[in-house]
Amino acid sequence: EDQVTQSPEALRLQEGESSSLNCSYTVSGLRGLFWYRQDPGKGPEFLFTLYSAGEEKEKERLKATLTKKESFLHITAPKPEDSATYLCAVRILSGGYNKLIFGAGTRLAVHP
Amino acid sequence: NAGVTQTPKFQVLKTGQSMTLQCAQDMNHNSMYWYRQDPGMGLRLIYYSASEGTTDKGEVPNGYNVSRLNKREFSLRLESAAPSQTSVYFCAGSLETSGRNTQYFGPGTRLTVL
Numbered sequence: 001e002d003q004v005t006q007s008p009e010a011l012r013l014q015e016g017e018s019s020s021l022n023c024s025y026t027v028s029g030l031r032g033l034f035w036y037r038q039d040p041g042k043g044p045e046f047l048f049t050l051y052s053a054g055e056e057k058e059k060e061r062l063k064a065t066l067t068k069k070e071s072f073l074h075i076t077a078p079k080p081e082d083s084a085t086y087l088c089a090v091r092i093l094s095g096g097y098n099k100l101i102f103g104a105g106t107r108l109a110v111h112p
Numbered sequence: 113n114a115g116v117t118q119t120p121k122f123q124v125l126k127t128g129q130s131m132t133l134q135c136a137q138d139m140n141h142n143s144m145y146w147y148r149q150d151p152g153m154g155l156r157l158i159y160y161s162a163s164e165g166t167t168d169k170g171e172v173p174n175g176y177n178v179s180r181l182n183k184r185e186f187s188l189r190l191e192s193a194a195p196s197q198t199s200v201y202f203c204a205g206s207l208e209t210s211g212r213n214t215q216y217f218g219p220g221t222r223l224t225v226l
Contacts, residue, residue, distance in 0.1 A: 098208070102155040104153055
């Protein structure tokens with residue numbers, strides 16, 4: 001069964017305390033892995049797409065990496081404004097269309 | 113350029129009432145999607161439209177219908193609302209090119225069914 005699991009469910013960090021969020025997946029035929037940020041009461045906001053193992057993408061304090069089984073979202077020296085829920089999704093071909101399977105997300109709280 | 117917009121932002125219904133959630137995009141997307149988001153679960157696909165004039169069921173289509181009115185607009189209808197349909201609904205759009213795409217999401221509609 002195609003599945004995406006994110007860990008931890010929630011993470012509390014002090015400002016400046018670097019850490020990583022994990023997204024592990026078991027799917028057949030990965031066609032891309034996506035990271036989104038979601039603020040309370042808002043829609044998911046696109047961050048990164050990774051297509052092949054070994055690929056890395058960076059944006060400000062965020063860096064996403066991809067292996068054959070999982071992806072990591074590294075947060076370096078986070079600030080309170082990085083507090084949000086981070087969603088991971090994998091794209092597969094299913095029933096003739098490109099389908100996104102989402103994980104349940106990691107709630108990140110960064111405290112000053 | 114507003115991106116993906118949704119109306120209404122909030123709605124409360126009684127069991128058995130009907131309503132339509134509206135979605136529009138100005139990003140020239142060919143594909144559009146409707147998801148629901150429930151606590152502790154990932155976003156789940158209700159229906160999608162790969163192009164104007166076509167619609168297909170996603171993972172959780174029961175109790176919903178959709179209409180792709182034109183390239184810009186994709187509506188979701190609840191004919192007889194049930195408490196199990198209490199959720200946050202998101203519309204998304206994407207431009208499918210060369211097998212690669214990114215889905216962009218609207219701000220969501222928070223629906224409560226009493």
